[in-house]
Amino acid sequence: MRVLLVHSKFPATYWGFQYSLPIIGKRATLPPLGLCTLAALLPTQWSLRLVDLNVGTLTDAELRWADVVFVGGMLVQADSMREVVARARALGRPTVVGGPAPTTSPHLFPEADALFLGEAEGRVDELVTAVEELRKPRRRLTPMTLARPEHEARPQLSHSAVPRYDLLDVASYRTLSVQYSRGCPFTCEFCDVIEIFGRVPRVKSDEQVLAELDAIYRLGHRGPVFFVDDNFIGNKKAVRKLLPVLREWQHAHGNPFQFYTEASVNLAADEPLVRDMVAAGFNSVFIGIETASVEALRETRKKQNVGVDLTAAVESLTRAGLEVMGGFIVGFDSDGPEAFEAQRAFIASVPIPLAMVGMLIALPGTQLEKRLTREDRLRFVSSGDQFSRTNFEPKMGDQALLEGYIRLLDELYSLDAYEARCARFLELIGPPAKTAPTTLVDLEIVARAAVRLGVLGERRALFWRLLARAARGGLPSIRWAITHAVQGEHMIRYTHEVVLPRLRRAASRPSRGSVGASTSSSAASRATPSVVGALLHAGGERLSTV
Template identity: 45%
Template structure:
């Protein structure tokens, strides 16, 4: 049997970094970890190939080769997913769908011979057993969430590592918190499950053996969700990095209460964590209460500064559109982002994702507009009736984006972040200094770039590659804003 694994294309989003990648000579940020894991779950007798539409086109010959086409996808990938299904169906191929979009959407799914809902570590082997018996079902859904101990090492050989900016591994699934708008706890549960230390370090070994050097993203939605297990992992991770000469710089996502744990912060610094994404959401206490985020109480600004003091650049997620947002929410978000020195700030409008607590509350209140979310909260769309006037909300949101990604404002945050995240450990990086300097030629805001370049060279001369990475990211966000402005003006 021949199985073609297809990862649909992502649209331009905060996380795509599409406009920054050319300076690095890469096609996409992350490889499709979910399909690499699925590949490792396939029976050995199955021939398999993977096509990632974020780095290459799907050709007719790819589909003609296959007996079955496995397609995954997140909500943001749904448009591309539907197109892949259409092409494969036209050639009479068996279609197998899975992933977060398939699991949680309220929309009618495209044609599929088999559908997998939830995690596949137990259901995929069951499917192939049924298939051999001629008894394959249309829908497979795990009766319970599988332990991470049975999740295999991803198939790193099925992708061309050189096409990607960053490698991905997963340590845990689930989050102990109960944020109202979050779908992670609905899909993966509130009891974080982790891999063993041996499992995750084996994945590090595999990447190291293949010659990967540079960033590795631990993709957990909350890396510190199971603090007990993380504390047991960290000494071994620190030791692994030391023994191998620190080949990887690490980044992950965590809850803001990371700032409360000095020992963990110290271990993360020693292990080579250089960036962490925090769901800060809002500086407004009433909106945090509404969102059910008790982990974000206290002095948020000081928490960010503390994490930065351990050498970790903070990336932040922010939301406007809560019921309790005051009229000056937009100015307060801008001020907080500036004072916290967060260069990469993902600001979005609140959207109700299917089957979340927020979705269910709005449904009870009769406020849903009957539309699924787009999966991209950085565009000016709403799928529920907001308390604030929608026109005011959209205009305020767009004002935030235009303000924080103005070149001078962005570059100043980048310089402030570099100052706060000083570290003695040099970060392994694939960036080419000459490629990055091209930004000073092609960018219409090149005057601000050179102003930033000179200041970075004077104050952070030992971190110039990192400085130029931040410059390329700023260029991406400005181009992203420009594209959204074009779309909004046309609609």
Template identity: 40%
Template sequence: MNALLLYPQFPQSFWSYDRFMKLAGLKAVIPPLGIITVAALLPEDWEIRFFDRNVGCESEADWAWCDLVILSAMLVQKPDFQALIHKAVQLGKPVAVGGPYPTSVPEDALAAGANFLVLDEGEMTVPQFLAAWNRGETQGVFRSLEKPDVSQSPRPRFDLLQRNAYLMMAIQFSRGCPFNCEFCDIISLYGRKPRTKEPEQALAELQTLYDLGWRGSLFVVDDNFIGNQRNVKRFLRTLIPWMKSHHYPFAFITEASVNLAEDDELLQLMREAGFYAVFLGIETPDQDSLQVARKVQNTRNPLIAACQKINEAGLLIYAGFILGFDGERSGAGERIQAFVAQTNIPQPMLGILQALPNTALWDRLKQEHRLVESNSPLTGDQNTLMNFIPTRPVADIAREYVSGFWTMYEPRHYLRRCLYQCLQIRSPQNRKQVMQFSLSQGLRLIMQLIWHQGLRRSEIRGQFWVQLWIIISKKPEVLHLYLGLCAAGEHFWDYRELARQRLTQQLGYDPIAVNFST
């Protein structure tokens, strides 16, 4: 069997870091962990060719060579995903699809012409598909209500990756989340009982990446790394001596719930293990909206104090915010802006709420006859209008979104937050400072930064040099982190224009009237 595994292209988005990737000489932020795990589930005697189309595309010879095409995708990859299915159909190649997008909206993949839908979690459904394939079946839908024991999951095929094209590598320690946020599809996809790998299993994956020569940033892609706090502490206690014995080759970033701030031991273990940053789903500082969204873990303690505590533990904060909750009061966007300014979160991800299939929000809105899918098709993009009728005017939400994004990513505001966030975070003690970038990446970024922000951009030229001196003189140990954040600004300054254009196109008018220049 000759299997062609393809990962579709992403459109330009908040997380694509397009301009930043060019400055660093890279192609993509992180590799697709799901499909290279599927590759490890395929028979050993199959020939595999894998292409992450965000890094490099397959050739026509690859299409001619293969007996089977396998695709995995998230919702935001919909255009290229469907185009690849259509091409496989035209060439007469059977195509099997899986991943979060077809699992949530299987009818799209069927309508596009996919032969096999290998849905839910691959450890359960890939064997079902292989059995059907061996029986000579030419189509099928494979599902499983049972969740797999991830301690039995195979080691991902990291060897298939063009590793030097990525900003980070990735591993997964757990699946699932114990919370019940109404808008989140993670609990419908992976359940509310977090399942974890064994510490030795995760270390074996790290060792594989180490042996393959990877050094630098590593994303632990769990949707809530601390969902099972007992097991994550077991992992961290084994990770700390491993990192020390390997001279701290990796710098970890992950996603976690805000209740991380409630566990001093967990914060200390993460710091000692080499974690430098965490993404928090803050969503909104409005307590009433958090209650409506069932985001109860964000209501137990003051959010600003929680952010300060996480910074003091040595972790840089990335965070997500959402506009459009039911009952949301006017000015929600301005309150998010004030929160971001007070906490100095450098890269706030501001999005407009969409109801995702199979979530509690989707079910409720469907019962209330408020879904308007035909008018606002699901895209997975943060700057798409909601696909339901909100409780306040759409125009107000759009205006607050564009205004908030535009203001927060004004270059001077952005650079100021980068400086103060880096000054706020506590420097690691009693261990070597791990590097976020390789030496070559770092040197390239410095040269590009000096040109773009230290010389070319007159509006921030002076600010760039003053802040650089402050970091060098007061906290040189975070210089690499600070420079990386500054370089990422080049992406966001382009992206805020794109976000405004997209909303203007959807509304038919510009939701804000401001004088701007770049």
């Protein structure tokens, strides 16, 4: 059996860093961990190839080689997924579509031969049987649907396997990724993670994690490794056991990796856990802060953020040596016209260079979508697009939300505001537990950044000012300064060249749909995807916007 695994193309996104990648000589930020994990679960006698449309192209010859084509992705990749399905179909190759997109929105893929919904572990036999059936010459009017029965428990991650990283062109990616857990114990109304992966975090064994790190190490990767867990500390007891093991592995291998992940804000209150993370080599964490408004936090059931001094939490993590990347939301029912200035002021007050702000959207299957449907306020099923009108009727009104969001992004990613946040970060960031060795790749990135940003760049003054600020902090601070100069090139350009023009066009047009109107695939397909996420559930990686 010849299987072609296709990682669909992401549109340009904040997390894609498409304007930064050429500076550092990379093609993509992250690999398709989901497809790599699925590949490891498939029969060993099958011949596998993987094509990542974010680093290369898909040829007809590759499609003809395959007996079956596996396509996976999130809602943001749906357009690309459908294109791959259409091309395979035109060449007579059956397709299996899986991942978060078909799991939450199967109606978007009527041309697929089979839909594989949910997580893959423990279901490979079912998939193999389906693939054999697909090879029989018959025409299907509707996709074959493979779904885990509702009463059946989600799989334990002990059933997972070391991803087939060897199928990747590793040098094309800035970061490689591993997964430790799936699920999150909290109840945020807007979040689809708990609907897809559940509220009881499931974890891999320490030995499984080390085996994945070993595999990455053997392939020659050095540098960033992303733990793709939606909440790395969802199972604190297990994490406390893992971190010393990671620390020892890093020490034994010369500290080759810098880890980053996602976690809930209650991490800041657990100083021993923070110290253990830094000691193990973690240097960044994405946290869904959402808003400083207690009323909005209660409304959206973000109870873990209520009663927390969010400014102190961010500063505490930064001083401990963890960069905080923050997720923020505007458009809650309790938000009024003052919400935008409140968000701007809060973000300006904390050391968060990368502040990701999105309008609230009701993703398929979330408690928010269900509530808005009951209230007859849902306009259409979301495709994940945050840079158009939102998919429900906001209490403050469409135009007020769009115009306030435009002002907020314009201010946050002005050159002065971004530099001020970077400067605040450089003042507070604590030292790493171990200084990572400087590699030839690091030196090449520094040289490319110095030329592309410091000599030829439109924002070259920012590059040199950040370096000057960092000089007092030594090599770790200089590394941070270069990192934020490179990332800032993307954040500033993407905001002003792509996002704001789209939002302004949306603001100039009438609202799409009417309240309580279409939740059909046609409505969903009109939106252009714009947030980054996972591939197949077997890998489950997604850098949530929340």
